[in-house]
Amino acid sequence: MNARADIDTVWRDALTAAKLFAIDPLGLGGIRVRAAAGPVRDAWLEACRGFLPDKTFMRMPAQISEGRLVGELDLAGTLKNGRPVHQPGLISAADDGVLIATMAERLEPSTAAVLASALDQRTIAVERDGISARAPARIAIVALDEGIGDDEAVASIIADRLAFHIELTAVPLRCVSSQPAGPGAISSARDALKQVEVPHESIDALVATAAALGISSIRPALFALRAAKAAAALRGSARVMEEDLQLGARLVLAARATQIPTPLEAVEPGQEEDTSTQHEPDKAEGKDTLDSDNKPLEDVVLEAVTAAIPNDLLARLCQETSVHSRAGKTSGLAGPARKSRMRGRPNGVQRGEWGRGARLSIVDTLRAAAPWQRLRASPAGAQPIDCPSHGHIKVRPEDFRFRRHAHRSEALTVFIVDASGSSALHRLAEAKGAVELLLADCYVRRDHVALIALRGRTAEIVLPPTRALARAKRGLAGLPGGGGTPLASGIEQGLRLSLAARRRDQHPNLVILTDGAANVARDGTTGRRRAEEDALNAGRHALQQGLPALLIDTAPIPSAFAGRLAEEMHAKYFALPMANAEAVSSIVKSALAQTVKRE
């Protein structure tokens, strides 16, 4: 298959996914679209709207406030009417429609969790601002993911609940073609959907396929089944056939694969000796059995999916067995870090004065004002009035209540660990121990940790930033060492993670554990001099970005180069020939305490 045909398939599949989604928006949950903003994405979105003429599409910005999302008190209405007026949130406004989440990779975890719960329950519960309400929320979500690399992506609790994950990044505009489906086709398929029968063996095949691809969640298999049903309905068939299963599995499961299935021959020896791998699916209606060959249905479906695993994913899966290998591309980093203003989680309210950036809590202000309305309505306090000043509420400065925000002073500690040379295994083990000790100690303070291993030609992000001990353990288990020391590439990766963390309002720190024997240059070539020069350069970059760093020299005799690198980076330097987990974690902790200001 040549590249052009490949790209065409990607685009066609994206349109097919949109069509199937249009047939069963609630059942399929939605679509994650990974693409940069641009004409290709717009064209796809336009096509998607075209398939769903009867649904409203509402845009949701990533930084939407919780109040706007689930509903809150309507200030204008409340003041006008003299009684609390509830303004429904975006989720209930989008009931029976589609929410377009823009920049979905930037969703706050709490926003993502609210959306996930709406997708699950199809209702939304509001318990805020004195409002207690339940509203239907039969929403589907199109998540526009502009993330680059694997560290920036839609929160997994959302991604898991959206049937299709499509990637349009590689699709050039010239491949974009429209593929109109008459609205009649979609709506008649919708009517037919309920009647579509599912043969038992097709469920078996989909579940087995998902398992063979290493997909641990059970939702994708269910989504693949629903997609297959929608495909059958679209064809006008009353029964899910092999081709529907293949399509459903391909569209839903391929992008989620975490492992390459064991070769089919190995699974079913002697089952198929024939060379006819490419067979026409039997479309004959009324035929009762599904399998057109003597091949088990599972294998047929699995084959279709394996063929459709995206190339880059395939390459990555082949290269590494670990899911956590994050050999992301170096992203074009956007500008200097944005300083946080009044962000952070709300943390109660307090009295106060108008000040710079202070945010008024309307409800609490009204609450404070409410009991005094009668008194204020009659200045002398003389004659009682039935209705307090005809629906106007008198608010005085002493009623003002402001939102308090817990300022997030989360820290991210990026460990760059030299996993090469003679003491590699030992050093790596101790670094892992230190990371876990730090995490165990940090979880109250919500600090994050990441680990980059230097081995072979490039540095590799072994553990993307996380504060979950469980995840860290899984990521660190069975990490092998050996190979060269690409120190420059390691510092670069660390810098990249750190800058990404700054954009999330975290304070990044670098901790480098090395014996100073850098021998792989930035471009992957070996050679001590180039390697050292590159490492020093990378160190200077880190300094320019004002990144606090700590260098732990693990060489038996303190290395001159490590000392020099620390100097260039303005890093704190410790010589620790026999670095052990406790010592490393206590050094890091005390260094952190100095660099990160906490409240």
Add this chain to the structure above:
Amino acid sequence: MVQLFPFTAIVGQDEMKRALLIAAVDQTVGGVLVFGDRGTGKSTAVRALAALLPKIEMVQGCNYHCDPAQAGRDCDTTCPANLAGNDAIQVERCPVPVVDLPLGATEDRVVGALDLEKALARGERVFEPGLLAMANRGFLYIDEVNLLEDHLVDVLLDVAATGENVVEREGLSIKHPARFVLVGSGNPEEGELRPQLLDRFGLSVEVTTPQSIEARIEVVKRRDAFEQDPQGFIAKWAQEEAEQRERIEAARSICWTVEVPDAVLGKAAELCMALGTDGLRGELSLIRAARAHAAVDGRETAMLVDLKAVAPLALRHRLRRDPLEEAGSSARIDRALEEFLGE
């Protein structure tokens, strides 16, 4: 109306179901924490449990559905038992309340606050009870508990410790009973829980996606059948649900008379010592859970098998963390169980 997937139709997940049943039988065991992978039916199970809970007697018109047998002793001044006197109260039978604490809830709705409507329209200062009041004598369910805002966690910790919600805000000064079973669920990848909050849960469960293909197929089949025809599916499981409900009622009635022999108490103490669990709370919930487990089985005496069945649930989250220990808490408990209970 949203149709709920029946509890008994959940495939596998025996440990989670066991923990929830124990909490339903004896609410003093303490809350249940369900942590696990995505898509394992955590919240489905908790919500489905609500349908199995028996009816209890409550004072009609009481904001906190207080127990008529207590005759308002526990309750605040708005309770009919205190307003109108004990003889005037009406008793009603209602299902044990299960209250959802949705994400994005604000403190005023959780603890209760000044009734804005009455205050604005009529200038009256009236307390509007919050979710804690609604959950009194029942269950309070928090999905994604590790995303709960810190100041709400503080409130919950305080109330869970005292069984009483004290509201001092907007010139109100209210104190009302708030005894509830905390049920939380979440995904460990979203972050850890504060140790103090962890401690409030009597039992904890780690759920994983079923590993066997057969179980997975069954999950998808039942889910598909449920979506195809919810009413039909629920009707098909109605018999099972009714039986389960009866079992819970029967267990509730005998739970307090189940005997726990000294031998079992001794083993429980040894187990806690060996594992180095902090404080007495672990031992207490271990014994209570063993008793409830025996009651669920319809036995009058708790045995070592009960202890064995509930020990991982009651102790898993109380072990001192040892991050360098690869095996994890469950394995350590298994080892200790083997050592002390044989086999």
